[in-house]
Amino acid sequence: MDADAMDFPTPESDVDSIAPESLKAQIDGGESVTILDARMASDYEEWRVDGETVESINIPYFEFLDEEIDDDVLARIPDDEHVTVLCAKGGASEYVAGALADRGYDVDHLEDGMNGWASIYEAHEVTEYDGAGTLIQYQRPSSGCLGYLVYDDDEAAIIDPLRAFTDRYLDDAAELGVDLTYAFDTHIHADHISGLRELADEGVEGVIPEAAVDRGVTYGDEMTLTNDGDSFAVGEATVETVFTPGHTTGMTSYLVGDSLLATGDGLFIESVARPDLEEGDEGAPEAAAMLYESLQEKVLPLADETLIGGAHFSDAAEPAADGTYTAPIGDLVERMDALTMDEADFIETVLADMPPRPAxxxxxxxxxxxxxxxxDEEAFTLELGPNNCAASQDALTSDD
Structure with missing residues (x-):
């Protein structure tokens, strides 16, 4: 049953809501935050708001439906701290927060629940980028999805756009005074719905790897197909296609301004790609070997100062000083043993600790x-939750 669709009793107390952006600002600022997550335990275990200063308590909403709430339930909730209650969409949490306020607790509830949390989309300039124009990294904290906007003169291009934020890209381009000329996908994503076709409907030239079409893309005739070595001009900046199969057979990276390699799901700043989302467990060893070859022959030969920017980040990733999830290749080679292993050890490592596949x-x-x-609503709901596109649940990098 959808808790947010239920008719809840009306508590006597009115409680304030907190905007998702405000809650994130508290967490980012190092404030102590106590969250009561009123979703079912299975949903909580799969995906939740977390952080170094976050105390998270999971008590499903139905524990609060009786007029007399069990003392053991109330004992789990601190009565000397401010508590933010959340649920999936905001309905159940408003009721639970009101019931707690009736009993003297200091509470608010998260506006729009986890759906609101999933709507946060932040933009950070990649200050170490030294190519032509300016490079922005988009970040979706709820899922770790990353995208890239490069703009120069009066043109712009977006790499790995999310459908949920189609209007955001167009609005940002308009605010910057540039035309969004290109939209690139690195591959057929398995964790979020691409915004490529929606942007194409708005007059943006959509670009997909030709190798990805072989997986059964139905709209290839509507897109520009790209192959290894192709180059696209965005003002004075360039976006060069670098074919890097492994995560998928069509996985393609884009070298932006000869300064940042947008690697999609091939290489992250804390891990490498998982190889099982296209052909399953049976095809994973062959895909891992393909990934090894791509990294060794296409990615690692680039200059050490070339920045790596993946399509995702995990809780194990540490942002750079500018707040972006980017790192120089030379730095990753020093910190990520997988990049200097021989092929057999690499394949063994990649296959050893893969997390659950994306929901x-x-x-x-x-x-x-x-x-x-x-x-749009179905697409948004499909992609809620963690991305799980890396080969390991923990970082493959060291702090040395």
Whole structure:
């Protein structure tokens, strides 16, 4: 049952809501935050608001439906701290917060719940980028999705756009006084719905790897297909196609301004790609070998100062000084043993500790191929949760 669709009793107390951006600002600022997550335990275990200064308590909403709430339930909730209650969409948490306020607790509830949390989308300039123009990294904290906007003169291009934020890209381009000329996808994503087709509908030239079309893309005729070595001009900046299969057979990176390699899901600043989302466990060893070859022959030969910017970050990733999840190749080679292993050890490492596959990944892949239709609400719901596109749950980098 959808808790947020239920008719809850009306508590006597009115409680304030807190905007998702405000809650994140508290966490980013190092404030102590206590969260009561009123979702089901399975949803909580899969995906939740977390952080170094966050105390998170999971008590499902139904524990608060009786007029007399069990003392053991109330004992789990601190009565000497401010508590933020959240749920999936904001309805159940408003009721729970009101019930607690009736009993003297200092509470508010998260506006729009985890859906609101998933709507946060931040932009940070990549200050170490030294190519032509300016490079922005978009960050979606709820899922760790990353995108890149490069702009110069009166043109701009977006790499790995999310459908949920189509309007954001267009609005940002307009505010910057540039035309959004290109939208690039690195591959057929398994964790979020691509915004490529929606941007194409708005007049942006969509670009996908030609190798990705072989997976069954239904809209290839509507896009510009790209291959290794192709180059696209964005003002004086360039976006060069670098074919890097492994995570998928069509996985492609884009070298922006000869300064940052947008690696999609091939290489992250804390790990490397998982190789099992296209052909499953049976095809994973071959895909891992393909990934090894791509890293050794296409990525690592680039200059040490070339920045790596993946399509995702995890809780294990540490941002750079500018707040972006980017790092120089030379730094990653020093800190990530997997990049200096021989092929056999690399394959063994990549296959050893893969996390659960992304939620709804088959439906997401089929939607991104154009084989399945999802409206905006369905698309947003499909991609809620962690991305899990890396090969390991923990960082493969060391602090040395």
């Amino acid at each position: 709804n990944y088959i439906d997401i892949i089929e939607t991104n191929l154009g084989q399945q239709v999802a409206d």
